[in-house]
Amino acid sequence: AQSVTQLDSQVPVFEEAPVELRCNYSSSVSVYLFWYVQYPNQGLQLLLKYLSGSTLVKSINGFEAEFNKSQTSFHLRKPSVHISDTAEYFCAVSAYNQGGKLIFGQGTELSVKP
Amino acid sequence: EAQVTQNPRYLITVTGKKLTVTCSQNMNHEYMSWYRQDPGLGLRQIYYSMNVEVTDKGDVPEGYKVSRKEKRNFPLILESPSPNQTSLYFCASSFTRQEASYEQYFGPGTRLTVT
Numbered sequence: 001a002q003s004v005t006q007l008d009s010q011v012p013v014f015e016e017a018p019v020e021l022r023c024n025y026s027s028s029v030s031v032y033l034f035w036y037v038q039y040p041n042q043g044l045q046l047l048l049k050y051l052s053g054s055t056l057v058k059s060i061n062g063f064e065a066e067f068n069k070s071q072t073s074f075h076l077r078k079p080s081v082h083i084s085d086t087a088e089y090f091c092a093v094s095a096y097n098q099g100g101k102l103i104f105g106q107g108t109e110l111s112v113k114p
Numbered sequence: 115e116a117q118v119t120q121n122p123r124y125l126i127t128v129t130g131k132k133l134t135v136t137c138s139q140n141m142n143h144e145y146m147s148w149y150r151q152d153p154g155l156g157l158r159q160i161y162y163s164m165n166v167e168v169t170d171k172g173d174v175p176e177g178y179k180v181s182r183k184e185k186r187n188f189p190l191i192l193e194s195p196s197p198n199q200t201s202l203y204f205c206a207s208s209f210t211r212q213e214a215s216y217e218q219y220f221g222p223g224t225r226l227t228v229t
Contacts (some may be wrong), residue, residue: 006156
């Protein structure tokens with residue numbers, strides 16, 4: 001079975017500051033890794049994903065995440081946040097052999113202040 | 115436009131009154147799933163379906179039913195809603211082929227209040 005732990009439930013940060021949202025997972029089999037974002041009063045959107053290959057993956061709006069197999073982590077980072085990045089962020093894993101089931105972390109609420 | 119739709123978006127009902135939340139996707143996905151989102155608990159899976167007529171329980175199935183008679187539709191049924199089912203519900207879908215990486219597409223959510 002898989003599990004996901006997001007280490008921070010809330011992260012307040014000032015605009016233009018860097019941010020890191022932490023995610024650790026456990027699994028006995030190989031997994032795909034995802035970050036989803038939920039803007040206020042909206043559904044979830046895929047932000048980025050790690051499938052294979054380069055361990056550093058990037059989104060179109062400046063976020064990046066690095067897969068670290070030895071530490072079983074997939075932390076999300078952005079060097080300079082904007083007010084519009086205020087949202088809840090979910091880390092999720094899917095095992096290669098489970099045909100689609102996603103296991104989500106508890107979510108991290110990112111609040112960007114001016 | 116590829117999308118997952120849910121109806122209704124908002125629903126207030128009373129304890130014990132049967133209700134159905136519909137979910138439909140137009141991407142020919144095999145896999146469909148229902149989640150509930152509660153503060154501090156993230157998203158928890160209620161039921162999922164790997165294909166037509168194939169459904170299985172997720173992590174929190176008690177008090178819910180589903181059916182999958184057509185590939186595009188996956189309704190969630192609450193036969194006797196209770197206040198502890200007040201929550202935000204999401205439907206999602208994806209392909210089941212490994213090369214499709216299981217990326218799930220989410221509907222806009224249904225906010226249910228049971229009084």
